Amino acid sequence: xxxxxxxxxxxxxxxxxxxxxxxxxxxxxxxxxxxxxxxxxxxxxxxxxxxxxxxxxxxxxxxxxxxxxxxxxxxxxxxxxxxxxxxxxxxxxxxxxxxxxxxxxxxxxxxxxxxxxxxxxxxxxxxx
Amino acid sequence: xxxxxxxxxxxxxxxxxxxxxxxxxxxxxxxxxxxxxxxxxxxxxxxxxxxxxxxxxxxxxxxxxxxxxxxxxxxxxxxxxxxxxxxxxxxxxxxxxxxxxxxxxxxxxxxxxxxxxxxxxxxxxxxxxxxxxxxxxxxxxxxxxxxxxxxxxxxxxxxxxxxxxxxxxxxxxxxxxxxxxxxxxxxxxxxxxxxxxxxxxxxxxxxxxxxxxxxxxxxxxxxxxxxxxxxxxxxxxxxxxxxxxxxxxxxxxxxxxxxxxxxxxxxxxxxxxxxxxxxxxxxxxxxxxxxxxxxxxxxxxxxxxxxxxxxxxxxxxxxxxxxxxxxxxxxxxxxxxxxxxxxxxxxxxxxxxxxxxxxxxxxxxxxxxxxxxxxxxxxxxxxxxxxxxxxxxxxxxxxxxxxxxxxxxxxxxxxxxxxxxxxxxxxxxxxxxx
Ligand SMILES: [Zn+2]
Numbered sequence: 001x002x003x004x005x006x007x008x009x010x011x012x013x014x015x016x017x018x019x020x021x022x023x024x025x026x027x028x029x030x031x032x033x034x035x036x037x038x039x040x041x042x043x044x045x046x047x048x049x050x051x052x053x054x055x056x057x058x059x060x061x062x063x064x065x066x067x068x069x070x071x072x073x074x075x076x077x078x079x080x081x082x083x084x085x086x087x088x089x090x091x092x093x094x095x096x097x098x099x100x101x102x103x104x105x106x107x108x109x110x111x112x113x114x115x116x117x118x119x120x121x122x123x124x125x126x127x128x
Numbered sequence: 129x130x131x132x133x134x135x136x137x138x139x140x141x142x143x144x145x146x147x148x149x150x151x152x153x154x155x156x157x158x159x160x161x162x163x164x165x166x167x168x169x170x171x172x173x174x175x176x177x178x179x180x181x182x183x184x185x186x187x188x189x190x191x192x193x194x195x196x197x198x199x200x201x202x203x204x205x206x207x208x209x210x211x212x213x214x215x216x217x218x219x220x221x222x223x224x225x226x227x228x229x230x231x232x233x234x235x236x237x238x239x240x241x242x243x244x245x246x247x248x249x250x251x252x253x254x255x256x257x258x259x260x261x262x263x264x265x266x267x268x269x270x271x272x273x274x275x276x277x278x279x280x281x282x283x284x285x286x287x288x289x290x291x292x293x294x295x296x297x298x299x300x301x302x303x304x305x306x307x308x309x310x311x312x313x314x315x316x317x318x319x320x321x322x323x324x325x326x327x328x329x330x331x332x333x334x335x336x337x338x339x340x341x342x343x344x345x346x347x348x349x350x351x352x353x354x355x356x357x358x359x360x361x362x363x364x365x366x367x368x369x370x371x372x373x374x375x376x377x378x379x380x381x382x383x384x385x386x387x388x389x390x391x392x393x394x395x396x397x398x399x400x401x402x403x404x405x406x407x408x409x410x411x412x413x414x415x416x417x418x419x420x421x422x423x424x425x426x427x428x429x430x431x432x433x434x435x436x437x438x439x440x441x442x443x444x445x446x447x448x449x450x451x452x453x454x455x456x457x458x459x460x461x462x463x464x465x466x467x468x469x470x471x472x473x474x475x476x477x478x479x480x481x482x483x484x485x486x487x488x489x490x491x492x493x494x495x496x497x498x499x500x501x502x503x504x505x506x507x508x509x510x511x512x513x514x515x516x517x518x519x520x521x522x523x524x525x526x527x528x529x530x531x532x533x534x535x536x537x538x539x540x541x542x543x544x545x546x547x548x549x550x551x552x553x554x555x556x557x558x559x560x561x562x
Contacts, residue, residue: 007512009505011542037514041539044514063544065505067512099513 002123003073004052005113008045009065012038020045020059027058033113035102046100048073048113072123074112084112087126096122131247131279132240135389136444140437143445147392148181150417155179155188158423161206164199165425182392185415186403190426193226196368200224207231207420217265218367225265228367229421235274237418238370241387242275242363245376248385248442249336249361251305253280256333258298260308260316261341262288267371268341272307272363275373281305288312291319299326302333310344310352310360313337317355334358340365340372343452349381364449368427369414375449380441383448390418393447394426395435398456399466409434411456412449430456432468460558462490463497465534469555472501475531481509481520485546491559501528501536507543 010016017036024031034047049055052068059066076083084103091098091114099115116122130136138146156176158165169175172189179187196204201224205212213232217225230238251257257276261268269287276283284303286294294316297303306313320326334356340363352360364384365372375386386393395410396403404410412429432453440448454470461467469488476486483506491498503524505517517540525538 007510009510009512009517009542011545016542039514039518042517042541044512044517046512060507063507063542065507065510065543067510069512099515 001073001127002070002119003048004068005071005115006047006049006052006055006059006066006068008047008059010043010045012041012043017043017045019062020047020064023058023062024049024055027054029055029058033102033104033111035100035113037100046102046113046115069115070119072114072116072119072126074114074126076110076112077108084110087112090125091116091122094121094125129247129250129252130444131244135387136244136385136446138389138445140445143388144182146389147417148183150389151182151185151392151415152176152179154415154417154419154423155425157420158206158425162204164195164204185392185394185426188415188426190401190413190428191424192428193368193430196226197224201227202229204424205229205422212421214270215265216267216270216367216371218267226368228267228370231420234370234419234421237390238271238373239274239278241365241370241373241375241390242271243278243373244387245361245363245373246275246279246281246305246338248376248378248444249305249338249359250379251276251279251281251336255281255304255336256284256301257281257305257307257338258284258286258294258303260286260288260294260306260312261372267365267367268307268309271365271371271373272338276307291316295320295323295326298334299331304333305336305338306334306356306358307338307363309341310339310348311342313339313352313356313360314348317352321355328355329357332356337361338363338376340376345451366429368424368429369416370419374414375446378440378442378444382440383436383450385440385444385446386435386449388446390416392417393435393449395433396428398428398432398459406437407434409450409453428456432456432470458556460488460490460556462499463534465532467499467532467534471531472528472536473555475527476501476503476524478527479520479524481506482524483507483543485543485548486555487546488556489559490557492561497560499534499536500539502539502541502546504541504543504546 030050032048037044097117101114103112159176168189174187211231212229214230217227259272261272263269320328337358337360349360361377362384363372363376365374374391375384377384392415394413396413398411412431412433414427415425416423434450436448454468458469476482482503485504487502489500521538529535
């Protein structure tokens with residue numbers, strides 16, 4: 001399914017990361033998933049929250065550079081070995097380029113978040 | 129409209145002849161009357177007889193603000209004390225100020241320069257000109273005042289400060305022109321907007337703004353023009369050379385015409401001190417062709433700009449100066465290459481993704497200069513995409529390489545994370561020990 005993910009630009013510092021989580025915590029916003037990708041001097045924090053609209057408003061108010069984008073969210077009910085590689089193969093076969101991807105595991109199975117250049121097509125083939 | 133059509137539109141050949149005649153005279157005059165010039169010229173093995181036209185000007189030595197300080201107060205005066213009728217002084221941040229002395233002829237030339245500017249802005253004896261530059265040692269107030277008087281306008285000498293009184297008189301008397309610094313004009317405009325008793329389009333009769341004494345941007349012009357419903361024009365000058373009115377814009381608002389018949393401009397490379405080809409940027413240098421009280425010969429202003437000798441649509445033949453791009457004092461030499469922070473800034477401004485804040489750090493590691501440029505993202509244009517930001521970083525790096533000739537290490541930072549300084553923004557840290 002297609003859901004919204006927030007991306008926050010951070011100077012490469014752990015302090016800034018805890019400020020983001022602090023702001024969200026104070027406002028009562030829950031992070032459902034997060035991942036941090038880093039380059040040599042900055043990092044992009046990608047989060048999915050239970051109230052994205054409010055998260056954008058409060059983080060902007062705190063001066064963060066933030067943008068939201070659509071991502072494909074996959075719930076791997078059958079968390080069997082190899083299921084992720086099947087997904088990846090399907091994407092690459094269709095020539096969709098992936099900007100970022102991360103997976104996490106919860107009590108009811110693994111979840112995968114994919115940010116790609118053609119999100120509609122990516123979603124369609126993965127939902128088959 | 130021209131104040132002095134004959135001079136302002138004279139052919140370049142005629143102007144060259146006039147400038148040459150005046151340069152020969154001023155060089156002889158300063159050599160004969162001022163020990164400072166005599167000594168300098170002797171040291172450079174150049175005699176007044178070597179100067180036959182303005183083409184010979186590069187034979188003459190330069191002078192700097194330090195020379196004016198060293199010879200304070202009277203050391204560079206050329207006229208006898210009894211013929212000086214006025215003094216002005218520039219605000220020195222440290223030590224002694226720069227003091228200028230004017231004869232009556234000097235004041236007449238000065239007010240003519242201002243009068244030419246005011247006429248070019250479309251002002252005449254029918255206008256009410258509110259002079260909100262400070263009156264006193266600063267050349268702004270009295271300079272604009274004398275120019276306004278010269279065109280027969282009604283002068284409203286409010287001087288600076290007391291904004292509520294400025295606004296009251298502006299409304300009640302119906303000022304049609306405002307002379308002040310662009311930053312004060314902006315403050316005044318905001319005060320007018322916030323004044324519940326004022327409807328700018330109904331109560332304010334201003335049509336022209338005469339702004340100078342500090343650099344300002346095209347964006348400030350747009351803001352002032354829309355807030356005050358005026359045309360905003362630049363007036364340029366400096367105390368060492370005369371005061372405001374060394375030049376000014378015309379109705380085309382496409383460069384500042386310099387009154388070359390009185391103030392001869394050159395652009396030099398601040399390192400080699402050689403003249404640069406026409407149109408190239410470099411340091412602005414002035415020679416006063418008519419001044420009697422305190423002339424200057426090849427005075428280095430430290431202002432970086434360029435000159436455009438192409439014919440202006442307004443019909444004036446006088447050269448146009450571009451925006452002041454920075455100060456030559458700010459120049460850095462990194463890995464043997466001259467780098468002006470203003471150039472770095474203009475490259476950054478080409479990218480809408482950055483907000484214009486920047487910081488340059490130069491250091492030396494293992495006997496090699498490091499050159500780091502921090503820029504801030506503009507939050508509205510952040511798209512959350514890692515590959516996009518890395519591409520942007522590459523694009524800025526390579527644009528800098530092509531413009532500056534050296535490769536910087538670009539760091540993209542969060543909006544608001546580069547330290548802001550009060551007043552004049554500090555953009556450079558040079559950690560090298562020489
Ligand atoms: Zn013109």
